[in-house]
Amino acid sequence: MRPRIALNLKSVPYEFLQETFGSKSELLLKSNPVHKKIPVLLHADKPVCESNIIVEYVDETWSASGPSMLPSNPYDRAIARFWATYIDEKVMLVLCYLNII
Template identity: 75%
Template sequence: MEGGGDVKLVGAWPSPFVMRPRIALNLKGVEYDFLEEQFPAKSELLLKSNPVYKKVPVLIHKDKPLCESLIIVEYIDEVWAASRPAILPTNPYDRAIHRFWAAYIDDKWFPSAAAIGKGEAKTEEAKAEAMAQMQSGLKLLEEAFEKCSQGKSFFGGETVGYLDIALGSFLGWIKVLELMSGTKILDEENTPLLFGWAERFCAHDAVKGVMPDVEKLAEFAKVLQTRVSVN
């Protein structure tokens, strides 16, 4: 294992964005100290390390902080390039395509899921619209998986890669949304490729130790919804 005391990750266990660098570090076999933030408080270290956005995750490598989950994942891939596997594709076109879909997940797909999970979609009509947008996005990602994986187990091919990390970090929350809504979001009938991929992803050695418990996540979601309703 590499890293040792030189690598620290400031994060919170429920955050899918914090999961991303944790999986990347695990893939590369890098040892790190996980510095847990206590929601909703923000530590002095977090505020000092990320004064612009004031949010997790923050990777601190040799006392230098780095923010934003996917930027951190790319940094990990480059710094520990000698440790296999490579997280981003080596082909420039493939690399650009993976970045495109990762941006789609964060900018277009995730807001619909967040609106449901945080209780921001307050009316039944708004909830239905958010759910439809989220499932429509998964259909697009099903097509992206077929093209990117080229018949292999993951978006990244034979092993977990950049796009796997970008989408897979939300799988725990998808299960929570299924519990809350009583609706199957990721199923074998509508998205068979993603359904199989999700099972493989969650069973991967780099993932299973950091994937949060669904029941614990569901309790946290209730806390979030309470805060939204109060505000």
């Protein structure tokens, strides 16, 4: 959801391709051969993988459009990245374990 939110906040038009749970399309396997998982943003036929990295890429690529995704202050940006990683590694892991998401 994070990349879609970032693209929408920046008013970037995009085509959303839904992956079927349990199977991996050829496009996904080709676009993310290391982890073989979503999300993947294809921009100018080049893949950008991992949710947080995609958000930063969108923020930098379309910096003139919409609000910035991360604070301008380096320390505040580091704190935002810390909490995003924490949520991915701790909170999401627990939610998946409990079958909440």
